[in-house]
Amino acid sequence: MRAHTGRRRNDEAKAAILTAATDLLAAGEPVTLGAIAGRAQVGKQTIYRWWPSKGAVVLEAMTERARSLAPTTSTGSLEGDLEAFVAATFAAAGTPEYTATLRGIVSEALRDEHAAAVLAEFTADRREQLYLIIERWLPDVAADLAVDQVYGVLWYRLLIGHAEVDEATGTQLAATIATQLHAAA
Amino acid sequence: MRAHTGRRRNDEAKAAILTAATDLLAAGEPVTLGAIAGRAQVGKQTIYRWWPSKGAVVLEAMTERARSLAPTTSTGSLEGDLEAFVAATFAAAGTPEYTATLRGIVSEALRDEHAAAVLAEFTADRREQLYLIIERWLPDVAADLAVDQVYGVLWYRLLIGHAEVDEATGTQLAATIATQLHAAA
Amino acid sequence: MRAHTGRRRNDEAKAAILTAATDLLAAGEPVTLGAIAGRAQVGKQTIYRWWPSKGAVVLEAMTERARSLAPTTSTGSLEGDLEAFVAATFAAAGTPEYTATLRGIVSEALRDEHAAAVLAEFTADRREQLYLIIERWLPDVAADLAVDQVYGVLWYRLLIGHAEVDEATGTQLAATIATQLHAAA
Amino acid sequence: MRAHTGRRRNDEAKAAILTAATDLLAAGEPVTLGAIAGRAQVGKQTIYRWWPSKGAVVLEAMTERARSLAPTTSTGSLEGDLEAFVAATFAAAGTPEYTATLRGIVSEALRDEHAAAVLAEFTADRREQLYLIIERWLPDVAADLAVDQVYGVLWYRLLIGHAEVDEATGTQLAATIATQLHAAA
DNA sequence: AAGTAATCGAGACGGTACGTCCCGTCTTAGC
């Protein structure tokens, strides 16, 4: 038996697929697998070789982008760190392109269990970032509910669309949550 | 010209359609238009005559049910009223049947603008209930963000599924929000 | 008990229905019952009160027109009478409007047994006219096959469209059939 | 640019579709596209990928069958050849199964231009067979009208249903037409 | 250099749901 034969896999294709998915999502066009494959100049089978379902592709496309979003450098206080992080998160999520993408992601996750798993992982990662910030200043407080209040407002407004998701909201919310955490400590 | 001619809308059919939609949603079966029509003993055209899309049907079905959910009777304090309402809301939303339905609704709303409009109306109605409770005790406080924190946690957990939506959570969240509101007043 | 109440039935409506059917047929537009009713400014139920099916309406519309088509006056010989009748029949049937109508009729008759019955009656009537002409000159000859040859060529060409249906063809065919009948006598 | 990419057309599927169509037609069951697809174990899209309409499928199914129907071997005389061919044609077309099929085909052709084109081709092929027989014995006679008399009687009787389509009729008609042709030569 | 095999783009496949169209029936209010 030999170590390896055959053509190597094309990493450009993988990148093209993720880009195509993000583009479609952001453009508001229907995100069909055929459309992704066509736009990426890739066969559908190539997509299924690497992802278990359409939703998983879309989510991975998003996740990559989102990871490098909000700052984690410290400002010297819980209030400051919280505000910097939450405001940046809200500011980014509030851009029209990003909003469309996040909505698209939830839409996929609700129809596809693979996508749901990736979304769960993605949001867990985001929550973890926030935990770490809180833990640095208040290591013993139970922060679960506070964290969910932050992301809850974000996603709720994104999905329903009844109110702004912007930096100011993030700032205001961060201050409120900081007070709440200090009181609980 | 006449005011109206032709057969009137059959309200039994309307009720049967909404019931069928809710049943399928709650049963976790795929909510196909054909399935709704079949279960309601109704032609598909009858559905499309009165609703612009599948999602709109599903949402209207839900909205009707949800309106009579959480109590609005007063307990004598903001804390008490808030806790009663939020805890009841979380308890109801946390049942598996209801969770499935709400998730299905968002899924529809994200793909269908008509459904999105109905979801917006539904959630606006829910928020309004909460505003009224707060306003009774603190008429001058800006409650928007507080209200969104409550429903934000609810929907965020429902959609991601990483944490419980139950009465205890509702109780705890209500207390936190009450404190927050008193501080802001 | 009263002798009669209610609105009298509207014979104009009947005429309007038949006209509408013929118009649609000749115009090549899809002959749906809704279209007939709409064009005739008539309720669908009014149509079904008088005809058993859509096809029957269409056929009656045609039959009325067709009955007064070919001459039956005598010219003094079998050849002459036959030629006059057949040439006139072919000339009339060959007009584009008439062709479209006849094709439409067969189309209805093939999908609707009521329509088929009326078409059978209509064609029987047409054949009868031809029998009478032949019988006047050759009372004892079996003319069935000869008659079917005449109408066969007519309908076959109308339906397939591979060759002309015109006066010249009718003339030529009449001469051939006359010879055939004389030989058989 | 490549000559071809992608999976090739599945000829088994094509055969299964045509068989299913013929079976339904012959069985007198409603020839639904869904029924054809279901019986052929084929997706509806596969049918629409290769035929422009339902009627085209049905006609192609028929055409294939019909080509190997009537004999073209010579018997030694025009009368003999004509009788053999026409009698065989009438005998075959007169079977209940075949009659139903042919009627169904015309029905399709009258509603669908693609089907009409295939029917035109099919009938042209049948006429050509008859021309060839006549031409062998009488190369210079104009046989168009004679040929249409034969097929005219066939189709006229099939569609109206007022008289038999059987071997005896074919035999009698062949004799008549043979005489007619000899006279014209 | 020739042989071998994994991977590629393309696209046909079986299947499910969609939203539209039309049929023939039923139900109104108006004349």
Add this chain to the structure above:
DNA sequence: GCTAAGACGGGACGTACCGTCTCGATTACTT
């Protein structure tokens, strides 16, 4: 009582995607 309008249950239509399967072409390692 009959009408025009039009809603009803039902069912076929042709389209859009899904996720799988099948091609010939390409690529890269092994011999």
